[in-house]
Amino acid sequence: xxxxxxxxxxxxVIVVLLGLWEIAAQWDWIANALNxxxxxxxxxxxxxxxxxxxxxxxxxxxxxxxxEVLLGFLCALAAGLGFAIVLHLSDTLRRAFYxxxxxxxxxxxxxxxxxxxxxxxFGLGPKVLLIALVCFFPVTVNxxxxxxxxxxxxxxxxxxxxxxxxxxxxxxxLPSALPFFFxxxxxxxxxxxxxxxxxxxxxxxxxxxxxxxxASSNLLTARMFAAIxxxxxxxxxxxxxxxxxxxxxxxxxxxxxxxx
Amino acid sequence: MRTTSEAPIAEPQSVTRAAxxxxxxxxxxxxxxxxxxxxxxxxxxxxxxxDVIRRLDLFVRPGEVLxxxxxxxxxxxxxxxxxxxxxxxxxxxxxxxxxxGAARLRSCAYMPQRDLLLPWLxxxxxAALAVRIAGVPxxxxxxxxxxxxxxxxxxxxxxxxxxxxSGGMRQRVAFLRTLMAGRPVLLLDEPFASLDAITRAEMQxxxxxxLGPDRHTVLLVTHDVEEALYLSDRVIVLSSxxxxxxxxxxxxxxxxxxxxxxxxxxxxxxxxxxxxxxxAEGAR
Numbered sequence: 001x002x003x004x005x006x007x008x009x010x011x012x013v014i015v016v017l018l019g020l021w022e023i024a025a026q027w028d029w030i031a032n033a034l035n036x037x038x039x040x041x042x043x044x045x046x047x048x049x050x051x052x053x054x055x056x057x058x059x060x061x062x063x064x065x066x067x068e069v070l071l072g073f074l075c076a077l078a079a080g081l082g083f084a085i086v087l088h089l090s091d092t093l094r095r096a097f098y099x100x101x102x103x104x105x106x107x108x109x110x111x112x113x114x115x116x117x118x119x120x121x122f123g124l125g126p127k128v129l130l131i132a133l134v135c136f137f138p139v140t141v142n143x144x145x146x147x148x149x150x151x152x153x154x155x156x157x158x159x160x161x162x163x164x165x166x167x168x169x170x171x172x173x174l175p176s177a178l179p180f181f182f183x184x185x186x187x188x189x190x191x192x193x194x195x196x197x198x199x200x201x202x203x204x205x206x207x208x209x210x211x212x213x214x215a216s217s218n219l220l221t222a223r224m225f226a227a228i229x230x231x232x233x234x235x236x237x238x239x240x241x242x243x244x245x246x247x248x249x250x251x252x253x254x255x256x257x258x259x260x
Numbered sequence: 261m262r263t264t265s266e267a268p269i270a271e272p273q274s275v276t277r278a279a280x281x282x283x284x285x286x287x288x289x290x291x292x293x294x295x296x297x298x299x300x301x302x303x304x305x306x307x308x309x310x311d312v313i314r315r316l317d318l319f320v321r322p323g324e325v326l327x328x329x330x331x332x333x334x335x336x337x338x339x340x341x342x343x344x345x346x347x348x349x350x351x352x353x354x355x356x357x358x359x360x361g362a363a364r365l366r367s368c369a370y371m372p373q374r375d376l377l378l379p380w381l382x383x384x385x386x387a388a389l390a391v392r393i394a395g396v397p398x399x400x401x402x403x404x405x406x407x408x409x410x411x412x413x414x415x416x417x418x419x420x421x422x423x424x425x426s427g428g429m430r431q432r433v434a435f436l437r438t439l440m441a442g443r444p445v446l447l448l449d450e451p452f453a454s455l456d457a458i459t460r461a462e463m464q465x466x467x468x469x470x471l472g473p474d475r476h477t478v479l480l481v482t483h484d485v486e487e488a489l490y491l492s493d494r495v496i497v498l499s500s501x502x503x504x505x506x507x508x509x510x511x512x513x514x515x516x517x518x519x520x521x522x523x524x525x526x527x528x529x530x531x532x533x534x535x536x537x538x539x540a541e542g543a544r
Contacts, residue, residue, distance in 0.1 A: 151376075153372060153374065153376055154376055154378075156346065156372070157370075157372060157376045158393070159346070159365075160344060160346065160365065160368070160369065160370040160441075161369075161389060161390040161393050161437075161441055162365075162366070162390065162393050162394065162441070163393045167393055171378070171389070171392075171393070172378065175378070175380045250380075251380075252379040252380045252421055252423060253379055253421075253423035
C-alpha cells in the first residue's frame with residue numbers, strides 16, 4: 001500500500017476536524033449561542049501559536065516526561081518479562097501470585113500516585129515507579145499467555161530431540177511468546193504516558209503533566225492544549241517505534257506454528 | 261532479527277548423550293546378527309477403561325524398514341509413542357537397541373505427523389535443531405545439516421523460512437531434522453498424511469531413495485497400504501482396537517527406483533489385495 005493511500009484518509013479526517021474547530025472558535029455567534037467564553041476553547045491556531053511561543057518551556061517539559069516514560073517503561077519490560085518466565089516455570093508460584101497480579105491492576109494509578117509521592121518524595125523515583133506499575137501488568141499477562149499457549153506437540157518434539165527445560169524455554173517457548181510480548185508492550189507504551197501525567201499531577205516541578213496542571217489553574221487554555229498535543233504526539237511516536245521494532249523482530253508468519 | 265531462539269545455552273550432558281547415540285547407531289547399522297533393533301514382548305496398553313493395544317509381539321531387525329498399517333484410531337500412533345519412550349505400556353516389555361525404560365528415548369528419533377517446524381528458523385536451522393540442542397556451536401551445526409541438503413533435494417532452500425516452503429519441502433526438512441538427531445531408530449508417524457496424492461507419491465519415491473543407503477531401522481506408521489507396501493521390507497497389519505496383529509507380509513523387492521512401475525506390477529497388486537483383505541478382516 002502506498003504512503004498516500006495509507007495516511008491519506010486519517011490525515012484528511014484530522015485536517016477537516018481541525019478546520020471545523022477553527023471555524024467554530026473564530027465565529028463568535030456559535031460561542032455566544034452555546035454560551036461558551038472564548039478563553040475556554042482556544043482555536044487550533046491559538047494552540048499552534050502557544051506551541052511556538054512557549055517552545056523552550058514545552059520542550060524542556062517534553063524531555064522530562066519522555067525520560068520518565070522511557071525509564072518506567074523499560075523497567076516494566078524487564079520486570080514483566082522476568083516475572084512472566086518465573087510464573088511460567090513454576091505452577092505453584094503462578095497460582096500464588098496471579099491473583100495478586102490482577103489485584104495490583106485494580107488499584108487506580110490516580111489513587112497510588114499521591115502515596116508514592118509521600119513515600120518517595122518529588123523526584124524522578126515515584127514517577128518511574130508509577131509508570132512501571134501501570135506498564136507491568138499488560139507486559140506480564142500477555143507474555144505469560146504467550147508462554148503458556150505454545151503447541152504441546154512442539155514441546156514433545158523438542159523432548160524427543162533431547163532438549164531439557166531450559167532449551168525448550170529458550171528455543172521454542174520464548175520465541176513463540178514474542179508476538180504476545182509485543183502486544184503487551186504496545187498497550188504498555190500507550191498507558192505509560194497516561195501514568196506519567198498522573199504521577200506528575202501528584203507532585204512535580206516540571207513535565208508535560210505538570211505543565212497542564214499549571215496552565216489550567218492560570219486559565220492558559222491554549223498552552224494546556226499545546227501540552228496535551230505534545231503528550232499525544234509522544235505516545236503515538238513511541239507506539240510507532242515499538243511497532244517498528246516488532247516488525248523487525250517478529251519477521252516470521254506468527255499466525256500459526258504449522259499449517260496442519 | 262534472530263533473538264532469543266539462538267541464544268547459546270550450554271548443556272554438556274547432551275553432548276555425551278548424542279555421542280552415545282551415535283555410537284549405538286554405528287553398531288546397529290553394522291548388523292548384530294540376532295539382536296533386535298526394536299523388540300516388543302506381550303505389550304498391552306490401555307487408557308483407563310479403553311484397551312488400545314492387546315498382546316503385541318514385534319521383532320524389528322537392525323536396518324529393517326517395518327510398516328504398521330491399521331484402521332483409523334486403532335492405536336498406531338500410540339504404538340510409536342510407546343516405542344519411543346514417550347509413554348510406558350500398561351503391560352509387557354519394550355526394548356530399543358537392547359535398552360528399556362526412559363533410555364530408549366535416546367535411541368529413537370520420532371517424526372510426528374505434523375512437520376512442527378519452528379517458523380522463526382530457516383530450513384537449515386530447523387534441520388540443525390537436534391545438533392544445536394546437543395550443544396554443537398551454530399556454525400558447525402549448520403555445516404553438518406547443510407551437507408545433507410543436496411541429497412534430500414533441498415539444495416537452495418537453506419535460508420528459506422518454513423512459511424514459504426511447500427508441504428512436501430516442509431516434510432523433507434522435518435525428516436532431515438529427525439535424521440540429524442543421530443539416532444539409530446527412526447519412528448515415522450504418517451509423515452505424508454497431510455500431503456495431496458501427487459506430492460505424497462513423489463515423497464514416497466524420495467523417501468525410498470533416502471532410506472536405501474542409510475541403513476537406519478525405520479518404524480513407519482501409515483494408513484496408506486500402497487505407501488507401506490512400497491517402502492517397507494515388512495508390513496504388519498493391525499486389527500481394530502484393541503490392536504493386535506492381523507497379518508505379517510514380507511515384501512520381496514522393496515523401494516524400487518521406478519515407483520510407478522513397481523506399484524502397478526501384478527506382484528504388487530497381489531500383495532495389496534492380501535493387505536486390504538487382512539485390513540478388512542481385522543477391522544471386523
